[in-house]
Amino acid sequence: MQHFISPYNKKAKIKFPKEITIYDTTLRDGEQTPGVCLGKNEKLEIAIELDKLKxxxxxxxxxxxSKREQESVKAITSQGLNAQILSLARTKKEDIDAALDCDVDGIITFMGASDIHLKHKMKVSRDEALAISMNAVEYAKEHDLFVAFSAEDATRTDLDFLKTIYKQAESYGVDRVHIADTVGAISPQGMDYLVRELRKDITTGIAMHCHNDFGMALSNSIAGLIAGGNAVSTTVNGIGERAGNTSLEELVMALTIVYGVDLGFNLENIQNLSKVVEKHVKIPISDNKSIVGKNIFRHESGIHVDAVIEEPLTYEPFLPELIGQKRHLVLGKHSGASAVKAKLKQYDFTLNDLELKEIVKEVKTVRENGKYITDEVFLDIVDKILNYTNYN
Known part of the structure; x- marks a missing residue:
């Protein structure tokens, strides 16, 4: 058994679409994280790792x-990856032409749709926005591209206008419409309502592009799928503008393990992909980051460690090897004899009960004095205790 999840999940009788598309925007929205700038080789390595994930x-x-950005995108399209390669384009002919020059399979084109965006960013009327958007969709479809149309700030857009712009896009042959929760302002319940309302009029694909300003990007994405959406935008490690986007690894594992929706991903590549992105964007992964954080499979509390040694799934929802992680028993002030025994076993030490008791005591003392119990520190403690007990 590789995982053990609450049996109540199945009682909820949640229904997902038969086909779900995950499109990753680490190389676009992820790169828009302040301070991040990826070169061609870095983008290429991340793209290859994403493709390994399937x-x-x-x-x-x-x-x-920029010219360099075009070179980077073209380097990716020339790799012959299994994944479809998309690029972003404003609703402008020159943007779409730039994408075509890169030999992409498709584009995501976008238009600010909320009144606040139309007035203060786009500076156009609703009718003008509609006309500009459809001209772009039409031009892209004429060039045999996969076309997704994204209504920017969709979750703060008038519903009637949102339906109008999506229905128009559908009539022009768009392959998918995107709900951009641009400032993460919708709730899961709101997303459920919005997608169900759109589904009354829209038959094409509906995707959720969620930002994490309120920590609800993952919940909003899943809510959208349950309501009838069939695609989700993600970034590795949840990077992106401001608080980031829906985390790829969190979405994949939540669907696979919690909801039992297997999309055929190569889960063992998750940890390596996360590390590659961390290296290139130079944003450290938080120790307590879901799925890929250092602490997810680290155990210190004596009560927990005792149980984990007996059966890992007592304190782990799934086994770390499933995603390329490893379990670590951490020694500290909360450690008990079982953890110390396990650590000693790694070094082929066999100690009597008195020696074990003294080592446990010393481990707690050293940690409470502010020193981390690394392997080197632990071995020093063992040497100290063994020398003392043998001497006495």
Whole structure:
């Protein structure tokens, strides 16, 4: 048994779409994280790792930004990856042409749709926004591209106008419409309502592009799928503008383990992918980050360690090897004899009960004095106790 999840999940009788597409935007929205700038080789390595995971679509970049960005996107499209390669494009002919020059499979084109965006960012009327958007969709479809149309700030957009713009896009042959929760302002219940309302009029694919300003990007994405959406935008490690986007590893593992929705991903590559992205974007993964954080499979509390040694699933929802992680027993002030025994076993030490008791006591004392119990520190403690007991 590799995992053990609450039996009440199945009682909820949740229904997901038969087909779900995960498109990753680490190389585009992820790179828009303040301070992040990825070179061609870095983007290429991340794209290859995403492909090893068997991601469905990769949003490789925003070609119109610069010549180097175009070179990076083209380097990815020339790799012959299994994933579909998309790029971002404004609703402008020159953006779409730049994408075409990079030989992408498709584009995501976008238009601010909320009144606040139309007035203060786009500076156009609703009718003008509608016309501009459809011209872009039409032009892209004429060039045989996969086309996704994203209504920016959709979750703060008037519902009637949102339906109008999506229905128009559908009539122009768009392959998918995107709900951009641009400032993470919707709730899971709100997303459920919105997607169900859109499904009354929209038959094409509906994707959720969620930001994590209130820590609800993952919940909103899953709520959208349950309500009838069938695609989700993600980033590795949840990076992205401000608080980031829906975390790829969290979504994949939540669907696979918690909800029992297997999308065929190569789960063993999750940890390595996370580390590659961490290395290139230079944003350290928090120790307590879900799924890929250092602490997810680290145990210190004596009560926990006793149980984990007997049966790991007592304090782990799934085994670390499933995603390329490893379990670590950490020694500290909460450690008991079982943890110390396990550590001693790694070094082939066999001690009597008195020696074991003294080592446990010394481990607690050293940690409470502010020193971390590394392997080197632990071995020093063992030497100290053994020398003392043998001498006495």
């Amino acid at each position: 991601i469905h679509q990769i949003e490789a970049g925003f070609p119109i930004v």
